[in-house]
Amino acid sequence: MDDVSTPSLPVRLTSLAHGGGCGCKIAPAVLQQILAQTPAAAAFPQLMVGTETSDDAAVWKLNDDQAIVATTDFFMPVVDDPYDFGRIAATNALSDIYAMGARPLFALAIVGMPVNVLPIETIGAILAGGASVCALAGIPVAGGHSIDSVEPIYGLVAIGLVRPDRVLTNRTARPGDVLILTKALGVGILSAAFKQERLGSDGYKALISSTTQLNAVGPELAELDGVHAMTDVTGFGLLGHALEMARGAGLTATIFANGPAVLPGVEDLARAGVRTGASGRNWASYSASVRGADAQPHWKLDLLCDPQTSGGLLVAVESGRAAATLELLCARGFIQSAIVGELKVGPPEIDLTDATV
Numbered sequence: 195m196d197d198v199s200t201p202s203l204p205v206r207l208t209s210l211a212h213g214g215g216c217g218c219k220i221a222p223a224v225l226q227q228i229l230a231q232t233p234a235a236a237a238f239p240q241l242m243v244g245t246e247t248s249d250d251a252a253v254w255k256l257n258d259d260q261a262i263v264a265t266t267d268f269f270m271p272v273v274d275d276p277y278d279f280g281r282i283a284a285t286n287a288l289s290d291i292y293a294m295g296a297r298p299l300f301a302l303a304i305v306g307m308p309v310n311v312l313p314i315e316t317i318g319a320i321l322a323g324g325a326s327v328c329a330l331a332g333i334p335v336a337g338g339h340s341i342d343s344v345e346p347i348y349g350l351v352a353i354g355l356v357r358p359d360r361v362l363t364n365r366t367a368r369p370g371d372v373l374i375l376t377k378a379l380g381v382g383i384l385s386a387a388f389k390q391e392r393l394g395s396d397g398y399k400a401l402i403s404s405t406t407q408l409n410a411v412g413p414e415l416a417e418l419d420g421v422h423a424m425t426d427v428t429g430f431g432l433l434g435h436a437l438e439m440a441r442g443a444g445l446t447a448t449i450f451a452n453g454p455a456v457l458p459g460v461e462d463l464a465r466a467g468v469r470t471g472a473s474g475r476n477w478a479s480y481s482a483s484v485r486g487a488d489a490q491p492h493w494k495l496d497l498l499c500d501p502q503t504s505g506g507l508l509v510a511v512e513s514g515r516a517a518a519t520l521e522l523l524c525a526r527g528f529i530q531s532a533i534v535g536e537l538k539v540g541p542p543e544i545d546l547t548d549a550t551v
Contacts, residue, residue, distance in 0.1 A: 211270035268349020280323025287350035295416025296354035303338030306347035365442025367510035377506025380460030420515030446540030455530035486546035
């Protein structure tokens, strides 16, 4: 197997972190307990989207034509190359803006680094990687904040703009909608294999290609008739984020276990038992709301719960508009987009099945 580590670095970035990427997220069940103890905020009529359904970003209405979208996202290294780490973290943060149907305006950097361990050049390369993605998105990194921390942390505060009538949330899906996922699954499994030094060069290329692909198609999707809801699939895996959408809309989400595309080499790694700790925590958090899991092999459940760093968009669209939506996605470079489920009247849970639409 080809070596894809970064031998020129004095220390592997991933060796400095107890986890990496969106796999660092607090488990859904634990997060719910923490948030349940947070005092309820006062009602603000301008706040269109807050913490009600664990959506991707906050939305504040300025006027009839403009709403501000604000989010923050940061994590520890998922790869050792500092420039790639910066690119992945920035792409992931901007995804929350795109998932609301908004266009980003500017970003602020969040930087926590063990300055006595990492060379200044390494830290600079992380920031340069993030800035390169922001430049690709057409926005500046307009400032930020840095601290000296034990583990390396990088991410962005991202601010965007959207028309209030074009905001897409994770709670507005309708019965009969199909679910389209715009990227292949398996980022967490590839990152786990990388940390275990079991990932070949082809797998590493697939990992970087997926995690640095901007979800910039989000605003175009928001303009399409028939697109009702959207979220991005990140740390809680496909099942977790589909469950958030089902709960938000008060519907049952049927997920096709064989529907999502899978990144190259992921199935073999999953069958061999490569997984992240986060996939197990995810399953423990929401398995009680998943029906049909007994019919699936363990590796498939690991894949469906796999934390996706900078994952794809999960789009709820009326069935008659699904073909046009897939055509647009393929034209924008999301060639592994696939129908992965559908929504129906029923309790807010996941119905896992081998059937397809």
